[in-house]
Amino acid sequence: MKVCIFEDDKFEQLYPLTYLRPTFELKCGAIKLWERISRFYKDCEVIFWMREVLVPVFKKSLERVNEPQLLNDDVLCINGRFLLLDDNAPSLKGDEEIGIQGDSIVYARINKERISGKTVANLFESLQNMKTVLSKKEVNFPLISYPWDLINNNGKAIKNDFEISGGYVLKGELHPQSCIYGDSKKVQIANGAKVHPFVVLDTTLGPVIIEENAQVLPFSRIEGPSVVGKNSQILGATRIREGTSIGPVCRIGGEIEESIVHGYSNKYHDGFLGHAYVCEWVNLGALTTNSDLKNDYSSVSVYVKGEPMDSGSTKVGSFIGDHTKTSIGTFFNTGAVIGIMCNVVGSGGVAPKFIPSFCWYLNNMFSKGYGFRMQVETARTAMSRRKVELTQEDIALLKYVHEITTDAREKMVKKSRMG
Amino acid sequence: MTIEEVAERVKKVVSKQLKVPVEEIKDSSDFVKDLGAESIQSIELVAAFEQEFDITMDEEAALEVKNVGSAIGFIKKILDQQGKKNQT
Numbered sequence: 241m242k243v244c245i246f247e248d249d250k251f252e253q254l255y256p257l258t259y260l261r262p263t264f265e266l267k268c269g270a271i272k273l274w275e276r277i278s279r280f281y282k283d284c285e286v287i288f289w290m291r292e293v294l295v296p297v298f299k300k301s302l303e304r305v306n307e308p309q310l311l312n313d314d315v316l317c318i319n320g321r322f323l324l325l326d327d328n329a330p331s332l333k334g335d336e337e338i339g340i341q342g343d344s345i346v347y348a349r350i351n352k353e354r355i356s357g358k359t360v361a362n363l364f365e366s367l368q369n370m371k372t373v374l375s376k377k378e379v380n381f382p383l384i385s386y387p388w389d390l391i392n393n394n395g396k397a398i399k400n401d402f403e404i405s406g407g408y409v410l411k412g413e414l415h416p417q418s419c420i421y422g423d424s425k426k427v428q429i430a431n432g433a434k435v436h437p438f439v440v441l442d443t444t445l446g447p448v449i450i451e452e453n454a455q456v457l458p459f460s461r462i463e464g465p466s467v468v469g470k471n472s473q474i475l476g477a478t479r480i481r482e483g484t485s486i487g488p489v490c491r492i493g494g495e496i497e498e499s500i501v502h503g504y505s506n507k508y509h510d511g512f513l514g515h516a517y518v519c520e521w522v523n524l525g526a527l528t529t530n531s532d533l534k535n536d537y538s539s540v541s542v543y544v545k546g547e548p549m550d551s552g553s554t555k556v557g558s559f560i561g562d563h564t565k566t567s568i569g570t571f572f573n574t575g576a577v578i579g580i581m582c583n584v585v586g587s588g589g590v591a592p593k594f595i596p597s598f599c600w601y602l603n604n605m606f607s608k609g610y611g612f613r614m615q616v617e618t619a620r621t622a623m624s625r626r627k628v629e630l631t632q633e634d635i636a637l638l639k640y641v642h643e644i645t646t647d648a649r650e651k652m653v654k655k656s657r658m659g
Numbered sequence: 660m661t662i663e664e665v666a667e668r669v670k671k672v673v674s675k676q677l678k679v680p681v682e683e684i685k686d687s688s689d690f691v692k693d694l695g696a697e698s699i700q701s702i703e704l705v706a707a708f709e710q711e712f713d714i715t716m717d718e719e720a721a722l723e724v725k726n727v728g729s730a731i732g733f734i735k736k737i738l739d740q741q742g743k744k745n746q747t
Contacts, residue, residue: 585699600702607706610698611719657710 241332243281244317245274246289256561256579259641262290264320268390269397270467276324289363296633308360317348323382325400339379387559388551391515395483398465402447445482516557523565530572532557542575543594563619581615596648606656666731672707686728
């Protein structure tokens with residue numbers, strides 16, 4: 241039996257987080273959505289299916305991507321938006337079946353005879369066609385449909401990760417003048433990790449996971465459930481509140497609450513980030529701050545596919561695409577959506593709730609910035625500082641996103657000039 | 660629009676954006692070396708030219724323009740290409 245993690249047609253609902261990655265590469269808890277699935281079905285070969293435009297980039301890291309010839313066995317196809325917690329997963333055993341939730345295919349258990357040797361150009365479309373032939377079952381599983389779903393489930397996912405990965409670990413350095421406040425067994429401090437003096441790890445609400453070679457500098461306080469990823473640095477006097485995941489190779493300072501920083505991003509200085517998802521290669525300038533609660537405590541609207549949508553949640557921060565930079569003193573409104581490769585310069589006021597990809601926001605005006613080529617060069621420089629190469633495949637994907645976001649960008653520039 | 664009209668309006672935009680008296684702005688003035696434009700102001704200048712002349716400029720090509728005289732020529736060419744000859 242094989243497991244195939246597929247991306248369905250709802251990826252646009254997760255923009256800007258999914259411009260440069262398939263839905264299942266999003267992070268919730270300590271790991272990515274696909275890693276949660278793969279961990280559960282650990283004895284199965286896992287293959288992947290995603291938008292064709294992403295394949296050249298992800299073939300390198302995931303390897304078995306969009307290859308019909310690998311569908312040569314009984315296969316359990318699982319939607320990549322599935323948030324696998326505890327044991328809530330579809331069974332490998334049983335007759336052919338398709339699990340449906342609303343208009344989404346959650347999983348499909350398919351026999352080898354039905355799928356093997358077929359020409360599958362687009363697995364998701366093939367699954368849609370199988371709705372009429374497979375036994376249908378209405379199910380109720382957690383699916384990530386919108387960016388804030390990742391945030392709302394993050395704390396729960398971290399607790400789950402802590403338990404599944406074996407609970408208490410102390411392999412790194414926990415300085416004797418640091419303090420675990422709460423259950424002292426609710427920590428994981430991995431090899432090479434260092435917790436400096438005068439750090440408080442507060443486990444009263446959940447575990448604190450410090451991954452390999454991460455460092456937590458003095459006077460910081462980390463509330464569980466939280467994760468600090470590999471090779472990340474938590475700078476002095478940082479306040480990390482519950483439900484926060486910091487990915488690998490990040491530098492984090494200031495105050496951060498119930499947020500996910502995907503990886504390779506910096507929020508080096510003071511400033512508040514709450515209920516936010518920050519993609520890769522983002523740099524938030526000093527005092528960059530987002531609102532995550534409206535003053536009238538009403539639910540927050542968020543731009544989804546270019547239109548405002550009621551999130552149904554009163555606590556929603558900002559969603560910031562890859563390679564975006566903010567200047568010192570940038571303020572984001574509740575539920576702000578900032579595209580990829582934006583440059584947002586704080587001008588004293590609150591930035592707009594929606595900034596299209598590759599836009600500059602400067603002196604309260606939108607502009608196209610210094611052009612695609614220069615933005616790519618800036619990305620190359622930023623990545624090389626962390627010894628990561630910007631490949632031709634990455635550039636081709638960026639170019640594709642630049643093209644599909646042109647209308648939104650030009651519309652905003654024009655609107656801004658009309659005052 | 661004549662080249663003289665373009666030049667006058669370009670210099671007014673430059674004066675307003677970079678806060679330099681218009682009489683100090685020469686065709687030979689380099690935006691960075693002589694007029695003190697920072698990188699962010701260059702972006703603002705391109706946006707201000709687009710707004711002033713109601714044109715669309717390729718941002719990479721526009722940022723290759725280093726002095727006021729070149730900007731005047733660059734914008735005149737775009738105005739002609741984009742059919743904005745009679746704009747006032």
